[in-house]
Amino acid sequence: MDTSSPAAFVNGALLRRYIGQKVRAVIQVIRSDIGSVIGKSTDDQQIVVKGSPNPPLTTYIEVIGIAETENTIRAEVWTNFGDSFDVQNYNELCKLANGEFRHLFI
């Protein structure tokens, strides 16, 4: 994996700002197909994650990869985050990390 650039914390709305760039997002898995996983971002937008995860997948996963379109990520790293996750807090984190406290992250 290319670790030269840090991945930005994104939710559904922020994804479009990083098209072509590396992002990380926590997704709630809705459906998983061959080669892609359909999930819901922390702000309730539908996100498609391309790639093949290692089974099994828990309810919440974090994916790190390149944002292809405003609702697709081509993931390189998949991490299981378990079945319970505080979505609101993560969403707030995304907003803060890209807004007020951007300088602390990227």
Place this chain on the structure above:
Amino acid sequence: MMEVSLTAGAIGKIMNGEVTTEADMIPVLQVTDLKQIMAQQDPTRERFRMVLSDGTYLHQGMLGTDLNNLVKEGTLQPGSIVRLTRFVGDVIKGRRIVIVPQLEVLKTISDIIGHPVPGGKHNDQRGSDSGIKFNTTEQHGSGVRQVINIEPGRSNAAISPQVGGTGSSVPASTTPSTRAYSNPSSGNGVTRQDYARDPPTSYPHQPQPPPPMYANRGPVARNEVPPKIIPVNALSPYSGRWTIKARVTNKAALKQYSNPRGEGKVFNFDLLDADGGEIRVTCFSAVADQFYDQIVVGNLYLISRGSLRPAQKNFNHLRNDYEIMLDNASTIKQCYEEDAAIPRHQFHFRTIGDIESMENNSIVDVIGIVSSISPTVTITRKNGTATPKRSLQLKDMSGRSVEVTMWGDFCNTEGQRLQSLCDSGVFPVLAVKAGRISEFNGKTVSTIGSSQLFIDPDFVEAEKLKNWFEREGKSVPCISLSREFSGSGKVDVRKTISQIKDEKLGTSEKPDWITVSATILYLKFDNFCYTACPIMNGDRPCSKKVTDNGDGTWRCEKCDKSVDECDYRYILQLQIQDHTDLTWVTAFQEAGEEIMGISAKDLYYVKNEHKDEEKFEDIIRKVAFTKYNFKLKVKEETFSDEQRVKATVVKVDKLNYSADTRTMLGAMDKLRTRDANSLSINPEGSDYNADVVNTGIGSSGTRDPSSVQRRDFGLHAHQSGQSGNHYSGGGATTSCNVCGNSGHVSAKCPGATKPQEQGQYMGGSYRGTTGSYGGGLPRQHVGSY
């Protein structure tokens, strides 16, 4: 969505001449009809004739020619809601016309509001009404009675306009209940009720307010005899016909009720007159409908003809033995001129020191400085309902402080405002009217249904308090009448470790109980436990240190016994650290077990009996660098001439990251509001800034990063705080519009109020205290943010 309502009763007032120009009132009306006519003077110019409605009555009007283009463009059309900023009501060729040289179109397209009917006019010809003649006899002296005979074929005018549903073709009847004329006292013995009054039962079926005005003006424009005003305190059931002039100090909401006799509604309002007399006025059902919209807190009214009955002391805490009940014969007339003799509110303040000696359940007015306020908590009552509750400490010059508890709506409205003020470092003055004294952990003052809270009021007492506070109050410790709730350890007081030293915690008489979120750095493992006496003392073991007798038994001095087997209890010395500082704390048995994950006895055995160094070290290593929420009891103790602040771990809780994060987000928001306030931006200005924010940012939930660099950081902090308040839930924001905290939305807000009011919340709560708008209109929402 704009919420617009028409000025109730405006047409009526124009019709009877009470209102002639915009100096009297600036009404909001609806244009129900527009017709182009040929101007007689100037045949080349068009003139537009319009029909104006206030939801109840129609009135002829002429549009000033300057405004013709509004009609041509389509901005002004039938159905449009307009505000008459300049107008003159006049009689032209025997007809009453309103000439409007200037108006403001509030809403272009709208359905016709209400079922307005033409206000009956002298010799007026209006559409389908032609041919009706009013035959009246008047008694001018009292302006009371009207006899109306209408030509056959029309319904009797005694019946109110809605009968038969014939809508606008039925002439407005002249129900004798007069409101403009408030002076029954001019010796006219005629009772009014007898005349063609609608049976009250018909009222509830008709949503429209009863017609207020006479049909016939004719030569009598206004009753000239001034009413004789008597002081409120002089009212009694034997008063006969009376008139009072007073200001409304409080208005309760219109409540529906249902009792064995049927359903109804009721509302009440309180009056204060120039002599300081106070009295409550209650209106039921039809009368409530009639007057509810008219009454505005802060306005002056002339009220006459109501009945007096003994005051219900349970609900009515005003100093009057009676209360007024209005009926159909009552009149309320607004006084547009100010009367400085009548104060806005009247208080009978007691000092907090007095409260100590007052009886429980007595009602009191009190004023003081808010020294601290805590967030709203939800209390579940015994009957299962959950209510919000918020408490604060109030201090005054008597050197005493008391806990003031707010219930229900007060938590969110005044409570939230006080919280913001306190967070920004200000100590506001709070005046409480009609608070109840109760005993709960000492004396407290609670709000009740009829309480009123005033923040930073404009009273002499408030000034005095502020000055006193600046000079001495801040530093002088106040003796609290209410026992500090921290004694029971229920409330989680979050502190950082550096605050223990900075705030000199533990140095006062009582120990301080705080919670810190910290990591264990180091654990002294030499004496991690002691030999303890196991003898049960009630339901707790004695736990005193036992001494070794040498022969395998252990002696306890306290119990005066020897035991074979002793207990081992933890006495862990830990060094803990958070992001601010580090400190040593001691953890005893329960906390120790939680931290170590193994009982003291077992650990002792591992080390000493089994001498399993490796395992021991393993255990210790696991413990190091674990993070917990420590509940500490901090107290200063004397050790042979030396004062030392010692902290004991009372409870250890694993960190709940989710909850902690929320708390932190809330704290960040608070910090932001404090910064925002310290930039001295006033609340009205926040609306302006919201517009700036909205245009600059647009899409949901995030801030344009480029804008961060452009704008000054401090200002941005303000905007981000304020924009949280003004977003109307669009997009993906999860900052709560109501309390400004993020992490939840307004629907789940612990301090939730009605969602529609959000946008107006900040502005509304400040403006609300100023009483009437210009002209004293009963209800005028024109646009929202």
